[in-house]
Amino acid sequence: MDTISIRAPSISAPRATVRHRIRTRLPASLALLPTALVVLVVYIGCLLWTVRLSFTSSALLPKLDWVGLAQYSRLFANDRFLTSAENILIFGCLFISGCLILGFLLAVFIDQNVRGESLFRTVFLYPYAMSFVVTGVAWQWFLNPGLGLQKLVRDMGFPNFTFDWLVNQDMAIYTIVIAGIWHGAGLTMAILLAGLRGVDGDLWKAARVDGIPTWRVYISVVLPLLRPMIVTATVLLATGVVKLYDLVVAMTLGGPGIATEVPAKFVMDHLFERNNIALGTAAATIMLIAVVSVLAPWVYARYIRSQGRLG
Amino acid sequence: MNTIEPQGCRPRRLTVGRVGVYAFLLTAALFILLPLWIMIMTSLKPMDEIRLGNIVALPTALTFEAWSKAWSSACTGLECNGISVGFWNSVRILIPSVALSIIVGAINGYALSFWRVKGANVMFGVLLLGAFIPYQVFLYPLVRIFSMTGIYNSLLCIILVHVIFGLPTMTLLFRNYYLGLPIELFKAARIDGGGFWSIFFRVILPMSTPMLVVATILQVTGIWNDFIFGLTFAGRQNLPMTVQLNNIVHSTQGERAYNVDMAATMLAALVPLVVYFVSGRWFVRGIAAGAVKG
Numbered sequence: 078m079d080t081i082s083i084r085a086p087s088i089s090a091p092r093a094t095v096r097h098r099i100r101t102r103l104p105a106s107l108a109l110l111p112t113a114l115v116v117l118v119v120y121i122g123c124l125l126w127t128v129r130l131s132f133t134s135s136a137l138l139p140k141l142d143w144v145g146l147a148q149y150s151r152l153f154a155n156d157r158f159l160t161s162a163e164n165i166l167i168f169g170c171l172f173i174s175g176c177l178i179l180g181f182l183l184a185v186f187i188d189q190n191v192r193g194e195s196l197f198r199t200v201f202l203y204p205y206a207m208s209f210v211v212t213g214v215a216w217q218w219f220l221n222p223g224l225g226l227q228k229l230v231r232d233m234g235f236p237n238f239t240f241d242w243l244v245n246q247d248m249a250i251y252t253i254v255i256a257g258i259w260h261g262a263g264l265t266m267a268i269l270l271a272g273l274r275g276v277d278g279d280l281w282k283a284a285r286v287d288g289i290p291t292w293r294v295y296i297s298v299v300l301p302l303l304r305p306m307i308v309t310a311t312v313l314l315a316t317g318v319v320k321l322y323d324l325v326v327a328m329t330l331g332g333p334g335i336a337t338e339v340p341a342k343f344v345m346d347h348l349f350e351r352n353n354i355a356l357g358t359a360a361a362t363i364m365l366i367a368v369v370s371v372l373a374p375w376v377y378a379r380y381i382r383s384q385g386r387l388g
Numbered sequence: 389m390n391t392i393e394p395q396g397c398r399p400r401r402l403t404v405g406r407v408g409v410y411a412f413l414l415t416a417a418l419f420i421l422l423p424l425w426i427m428i429m430t431s432l433k434p435m436d437e438i439r440l441g442n443i444v445a446l447p448t449a450l451t452f453e454a455w456s457k458a459w460s461s462a463c464t465g466l467e468c469n470g471i472s473v474g475f476w477n478s479v480r481i482l483i484p485s486v487a488l489s490i491i492v493g494a495i496n497g498y499a500l501s502f503w504r505v506k507g508a509n510v511m512f513g514v515l516l517l518g519a520f521i522p523y524q525v526f527l528y529p530l531v532r533i534f535s536m537t538g539i540y541n542s543l544l545c546i547i548l549v550h551v552i553f554g555l556p557t558m559t560l561l562f563r564n565y566y567l568g569l570p571i572e573l574f575k576a577a578r579i580d581g582g583g584f585w586s587i588f589f590r591v592i593l594p595m596s597t598p599m600l601v602v603a604t605i606l607q608v609t610g611i612w613n614d615f616i617f618g619l620t621f622a623g624r625q626n627l628p629m630t631v632q633l634n635n636i637v638h639s640t641q642g643e644r645a646y647n648v649d650m651a652a653t654m655l656a657a658l659v660p661l662v663v664y665f666v667s668g669r670w671f672v673r674g675i676a677a678g679a680v681k682g
Contacts, residue, residue, distance in 0.1 A: 123526040206660040210634050214637050225443055229442060316519075341522060348524075368522060
């Protein structure tokens with residue numbers, strides 16, 4: 078902002094009049110107008126509308142009455158929602174840490190001057206190109222106890238091997254975690270590898286002179302250096318966690334029972350299938366609050382504070 | 389590019405450590421390739437062979453029947469026209485959505501980085517925040533707005549939705565790229581009497597090729613892989629491939645034809661996979677550009 082204000086007069090200072098400035102800037106304003114309208118109507122308007130609806134008793138059609146926090150107390154007494162919230166916490170923690178750990182290991186191992194580096198990179202990242210629906214369908218087939226992994230291992234001579242997580246109420250959510258990590262680990266690897274490549278080569282020489290083992294350097298020196306990349310990867314993965322919907326729909330449809338329900342699916346089902354708009358929007362509002370409280374500080378630090386031309 | 393350590397030191401530690409490195413990488417590669425392998429193998433087998441088990445084995449009776457069935461006659465509920473319907477719907481959604489969202493993103497990025505418009509930075513801030521907010525927060529009111537204007541459940545509707553929700557990333561991408569261009573360029577064009585549009589089309593846009601490529605990769609994979617918007621806004625006639633795939637997989641009655649399911653899955657994954665393998669490093673740049681550059 079400030080840098081732009083320095084720049085503008087230097088362009089038109091000799092004959093700058095207010096009129097001139099308005100005329101030259103008018104096209105820029107007009108060009109931004111559609112986006113500004115979308116921001117106002119969709120990003121702000123729809124958001125407020127959703128929040129407002131969560132305080133009503135709307136069922137099939139939206140009403141504009143006021144029932145206070147009634148929907149929220151219903152929501153927190155709703156088994157399905159509580160299971161969803163618990164599931165998203167389990168998924169979020171395991172998925173993010175799983176992707177970070179696996180991604181970090183992959184990046185470190187790829188960074189060891191290996192042959193076929195680009196081939197490995199290509200293989201590790203390809204799942205990220207596929208949709209969650211494809212991922213879900215593929216893993217559903219792979220993990221189905223009847224013909225999938227369980228049968229494969231049993232036929233290999235381990236008749237007692239059991240891996241029925243997909244149809245097991247207590248374990249099904251972990252199959253979603255596995256599929257999620259499969260999908261997202263490559264992305265983490267790519268981001269962290271870019272960070273590793275930026276580490277100063279002298280650091281390694283110094284570590285060698287001091288006789289510090291390589292793994293120790295990675296843990297104690299390189300890992301802290303990678304902090305910005307880890308934060309970026311975490312934020313990217315976290316936004317994926319909140320949006321978790323397609324993968325569940327394709328893989329388990331929320332089942333068995335309600336074992337793999339997630340908030341995004343809860344909202345979608347209540348808005349478009351169960352005709353309970355108020356409860357659906359209340360759940361959406363809770364999602365919004367959760368996301369904003371986690372991400373607002375990060376977004377502030379990363380973008381708003383550093384606005385304008387940095388060169 | 390920095391090497392890990394001086395070249396001369398490596399042979400000494402070659403044995404155990406190096407073998408470990410390769411063992412880890414190969415194991416990881418196998419784990420990551422396994423689902424794709426299983427999908428392809430399953431799609432090439434007849435059902436009799438699938439029922440015997442051993443999902444990783446090569447087909448003994450290789451057949452492409454499942455692929456042609458998946459493409460042209462797999463059933464979603466009552467209709468049995470295969471996933472090709474979804475493919476063409478996705479193409480029809482994809483092309484205008486990608487083109488429009490990139491154009492809008494480029495214009496926004498240009499206006500934000502070279503011009504001083506009142507309130508533009510506030511708008512940009514809100515837009516960025518919007519990128520992190522779960523779609524569920526916007527969906528219902530958006531459906532109402534589209535129904536009121538009478539375009540709900542149409543091709544236009546789903547295209548608009550993709551453009552709207554592509555705005556944050558596209559704007560950010562181009563804004564950051566343009567901020568990296570030398571300002572002198574813009575100043576010179578201004579002194580030569582260039583206006584907003586003429587500078588954009590004659591000076592800025594011709595320099596945007598790298599970002600146009602990155603943005604195209606990002607949007608093509610993103611929009612092709614979209615599920616939730618297609619499901620909510622496209623309407624029965626325009627359901628994209630992902631939604632159709634899900635319908636095919638979950639609507640079979642009786643025994644599921646796993647080979648057809650897997651062939652359909654492969655077909656749905658084909659476009660982004662081709663984009664991925666062809667674009668190579670650009671793909672990574674695309675993901676990174678939206679996120680890493682602040």
